[in-house]
Amino acid sequence: MRHLRVPSDQTQVWLHRCRQEGWLSKASVLQLDEGMRGIPLLDEAPDDEDERWQGHSIVQREPKQQGPSHWTDRLPTPLRALPHEIWPSAYEIQGDVLMVKLEADAWEHQHAIAQAMLDQLPNVRIVCADKGVTGDFRVRELTTLASRDGTLSTRTRIREHGTAMWVDPSEAYFSARLSTQRQDTLERLQSFRQQLGRALVVADPYAGVGPALPLLLAEPDLLSGYLVGDLNPKAVDLLTLNLATWSAKHETDLSPSLLVCDDARAWQHDPSRRGFADALLVNLPHDSLTHLPALLPILNQAEQRLLRGWAIIERAALAQTKEDLITMIEGTGATAESVEVEEIKGFSTTRCFIAFNAILAWK
Ligand SMILES: C[S@@+](CC[C@H](N)C(=O)[O-])C[C@H]1O[C@@H](n2cnc3c(N)ncnc32)[C@H](O)[C@@H]1O
Structure with missing residues (x-):
């Protein structure tokens, strides 16, 4: 044909x-x-x-006939007779790594499931069972179920907003679901740049593999410098790799251009990080609000500054969270010119995931 x-x-x-x-x-x-x-x-x-x-x-070329439309159609015939509820209804793919949560009934069929998924999805290299995120670094506990070519590494490259990025779900946190938040970060920084009338120094002390950065770095004249880091050394390895590629495309030298592996709360004690940022990103949703007082000194305490972060809070505490943010901001001697707290999605029946955005002003 x-x-x-x-x-x-x-x-x-x-x-x-x-x-x-x-x-x-x-x-x-x-x-x-x-x-x-x-x-x-x-x-x-x-x-x-x-x-x-x-x-x-x-x-x-020989024509390739359309195959089954769903991976379950590729399970061995005897398994296809089992109740459909056994089979996982969803999975997540990062690059060529597929992660699937298996219920207890499905575990005994793990290899058949993985093989059927490899057969159905030609771009997947490795199929892993995902037992959820663990620890402060929020990395996934993955068990390899099958590999197309025998390689077991979960390091892989994804594309987001047109940019390639190294990720490794078993070593560093990354969630594709937050890509619209990253677009929103770009838009907020663009309008803040207009407000200040000059390029910005951005700080991202919980940067993970760095997904907030490519959009910001690609925007002409948006950034004059950056301070980024993470406490997880494996995330910092990937961040280093990613930043080297993204920065190579940047025409002007950024200053500062600092990448550290450190506890974000300790940044305030380093004279090369304290008081340098015009915009601060705080992305440690379970602890953002408790860490915040230790992070605000990263901002350069003059004129207006931008604070943007994410947190998981009790839904009933939405109004209180706004008050708490104002109190924390005023505790630095700044005025809270604007504070927004916006629910992004439900997290559980009583808790929700929020984004908070504030403009702080020092006289
Ligand atoms: C929710 S993830 C966000 C990562 C990244 N900003 C993103 O959007 O993909 C939080 C990150 O904070 C890091 N982390 C946890 N505790 C930290 C601390 N005390 N100081 C700095 N980084 C920390 C974790 O390793 C993780 O990469």
Whole structure:
């Protein structure tokens, strides 16, 4: 069957075009050589040399028939007769690592589940059982169930907002679910930059692998410097790797450009970190509010400063949290020009995940 050979990032565009023109066959898209895909064509599609292919070549390949639509359809036949509730209804993929939570009934079928998932999802390299996050570093307890190529590392590269980032769910915290928060951070820093009329120094002392940073670094003239760090040395290794790539694209030198492995509460005692930041991110949701008094000295206590953080609180304490933030801000001698506390999502029946945003002003 004829296939149109296109770069993988143009697959959706050409699929759409071929479907609209009535040229698309029902067979599956093929993975061709490095970074190329083959779009299956009907006989009615234009000749190989037609200019409507815009210079893309046509190759002959065996058609790949559509496979099952769900991984459970790939389980061995006897298992498919079991009640559907046994099988996990959700999983999470970071890069080429798939993490799945298994209920007690599913454990005895762990290898069949993992193999069915590998068969269904060609971009997954390793399937792990996810027993949840543990400890202060919020890393996942993962057990490998199957690996496509025998490699067991859970270090992998993901893309977010168009930027590649190294992550390792068994070594450092990362959640793709917070990507809209990171977009929001960019927007808030952009408007704060306009307010101050100059580029900003941002501090992210609970940076993890650094997901807040690429959007900020990519924005021209937004940052003049950064102070970032994490207490987890393995997160700092990934952060170092990521920052080296992101900073290489930056045209101007940023100062300060500091990366530390340290307890955020200790930053206030280091003269190279105390009083340097114009904007402070506080992302340790279980403890953000208790740590905050030790973090505010990181801000340069002059004119206006921006504080943005995330916390898990009792829903009934939403109003009280705003009052607590004002008290903490005033405790530094600043005025709280604005304080917003916004519920992002429910966390349990009584607790919720919030974002807080404040503008502090020192006279
Ligand atoms: C919820 S994660 C946030 C990570 C990152 N900002 C993100 O959005 O993916 C909290 C991070 O704080 C780190 N951490 C925990 N306690 C810390 C402390 N006392 N000082 C600095 N970092 C800490 C953890 O290792 C973890 O990477």
